[in-house]
Amino acid sequence: MFTTRPTLQGTFGMAATTHWLASQSAMAVLEDGGNAYDAAVAAGFVLHVVEPHLNGPAGEVPIILAPADGPVQVLCGQGPAPAGASVAHFSSLGLDLVPGTGPLAAAVPGAFDAWMLLLRDHGTKTLAEVLRYAVGYAEHGHPAVERIGETVETVRELFETEWTSSAELYLPGGTSVAPGGLLRNRPLAATWRRLTTEAEAAAAGREAQIDAARRIWREGFVGEALADFAARPAMDTSGERHAGTLTGDDLAAYSATYEAPATYEWNGWTVAKAGGWSQGPAFLQQLALLPKELPPYGSPAYVHLLIEGGKLAMADREAWYGDAAQVPLDALLSDGYNAARRTLIGEHASFELRPGSPDGRAPRLGGHAAAVAAGAAVGDARAGAGSGAGEPTV
Missing domain, CATH: 1.10.246.130 (Gamma-glutamyltranspeptidase, large (L) subunit, C-terminal domain)
Known part of the structure; x- marks a missing residue:
């Protein structure tokens, strides 16, 4: 049978991600003596650079660990809602749904802290060693995948009128990056360099420096920038400008956590x-x-x-x-x-x-799901479209 996806085999190691540069970076870490956890962290941060329309360090990440010498664990990198994101607050703004875009939709960022915990507790490499691949591609550029430009075009007007710093990056000269075109994110490269420098100055030793980076993310220059950005009113899917509820206290209080996985026994397998x-x-x-x-x-x-x-x-x-x-x-x-x-x-x-x-x-169904369900019941495929629920009706 002819296939474009042959079986891959090896005797040293293997890495698989959704982008070849992330996979390549993970293999480079393995070849440099790192373990699977080091490779995973390096690949994760490269994905933030080369697939920015899909994920980022201020998002969330669920991680399942299956070490050879221990039980399966889940590392929860899903931050909670900010303390101020109450029903009363949204009601006071005249909203009956949380807008799907804009600062009000933001949860406490969980991805960065989870990746750092994974590196600290299970890896062997330093922060600088695993971040250097992401820094390199952000600084010197990488070929843009097709969907980056397509995604940016769906929100072009918002980029040009509301998210102007994003427009500078993803609409250089007013044009979205063509597939294969060189895309850089120098502000992100500068952020990781500064974070690494400050973490190395704050502590000695690999694990202590990683914990220092976590503190800088929460309470240092990164945390301050996140909280400041969330406090600025911005247009969202309600059609109005709102400030977010994320604060420095929310960031300072958060830490990713380990937990037992949800499991089910099926056909002789334990699925986690x-x-x-x-x-x-x-x-x-x-x-x-x-x-x-x-x-x-x-x-x-x-x-x-x-x-x-x-x-x-x-x-x-x-x-x-x-x-x-x-x-x-x-x-x-x-x-x-x-x-x-x-x-x-x-x-x-x-x-x-x-x-x-x-x-x-x-x-109990949320408002958007209930609208879709009601539309399906009467055969209306348009039900729920444009209801302000956010993606994919952005």
């Missing part, structure tokens, strides 16, 4: 995912919905079963996931619950959003 604060357990629910005897692999019945089970799991995600402490994960993965849910899979495709009632509790 991040908790209900992520959408990871939806895959575990899909496994739990499968009967013991599956239709022939690749058959129409097999595909139908997987798709319809996926819809049921995603409906539960919409109704139940979010605040991990309140997600009834044990009930959602229980045999009885999934046996009952399995009976909803009929011979024809369902067009309904059908969350379940684990432990008899009534499901």
